[in-house]
Amino acid sequence: MAESSEYLTATAQAYDAMAVRYAEHVNALAGRMPLDQAMLTAFAQFVRTAGAGPVADLGCGPGHLTAGLRDLGVDAFGMDLSAEMIRLATAAYPDLRFEVGSMRDLDLPDGGLGGVLSSYSLIHVPPVELPPYFTEFHRVLAPGGHLLLGFFESEGEPVTVFDHRVTPAYRWPVDRLAGLARDAGFEEVARLLRRPQEGERFGQGYLLMRRP
Template sequence: MTESSSYITATAEAYDAIAVRYAEFVQGSLDRLPLDRAVLAAFAEFVRTAGAGPVAEVGCGPGYVTAHLRDLGLDAFGVDLSPVMIDLAREAYPDLRFQVGSMDALDLADGELGGIVSWYSVIHTPPQELPPYFAEFRRVLAPGGYLLLGFFESEGGPVVAFDHKVAPAYRWPIDDLAELARKADFVEVGRMLREPQEEERFRRGHLLMRRH
């Protein structure tokens, strides 16, 4: 196993181990997050207006965000590293499609998608390994397709590792993450930062990008 792929295997195994508890923890979480729902709704409106194809949630976990995207009128499906998470998603949402896969090597044709949502999933990728992920997102998005990133923001500091409860993870300055996307031929459409709620530790960042 190479060093660059070991974190992928470790992340999948970590989420396999806590999948049931994690699914219970996030169930209904969007109901308490109006700003997060607003960002997802804006993404959905942009994708519907463009009419460019289906949407993949990459790093979908137990599928609750994929289901929310479906409820927003999108042709949505989910991809995740963790086979146990995918089993839970299929059980919870049997009308939706879920598949095991990695964000850096999606089993999709060039330009197949109208949108991608990465909802707190790129956080587990070491910073030096992240550029190929953006290149893969660009490959599978149709021209004019949209990318929505949700992540933990470093509140003005540099990229910093933190003690995520499941697997090693990183907080990003929103400008730095936007610049990585720009280098992969994405244009920023908008951004949203929100302060942590009472039970949260860190500021949350959201970036909406469009593929050239």
């Protein structure tokens, strides 16, 4: 898939510019999101049980969730569009593998992964551009592999653009996002929706999907 879309360049540049502040923000949230952590823990358990291969943390940012998966007993590596984010992740977790790359066109073999984590990394993709990402996730996952998506939920409204602190992003109705994943060949395992916590503007969601 060609890497010609302007939003990819804009997203990478925006996160390069905000990388240090963004890393400070996510580090400050450590231990404050028990429901989010529960979904990550469940995802890790499914991956370990299936034993289908390593996990790619796509859009890994400063690497905190890649390290979290490692601490949960999962063989994980991280990838991000932002070179500055990868620099911070590598400095913080030198024992883990991180690389610059796009989840739209993964330099990974077919069926080589046991899991894909996409935690709030699809939120900047324009809706019309999103289906190929699910096709790519399906391609790199082994049969029985799992996909965990984190996103901002639009609470029954249409897909809605908003002024994310880094670069414009989209809120999704959970059923519509799940439908895109099903269209790519995934089956739903679980979903979680939670209300905004203090300091958050929107509800948040997680979808746990499986490649049959």
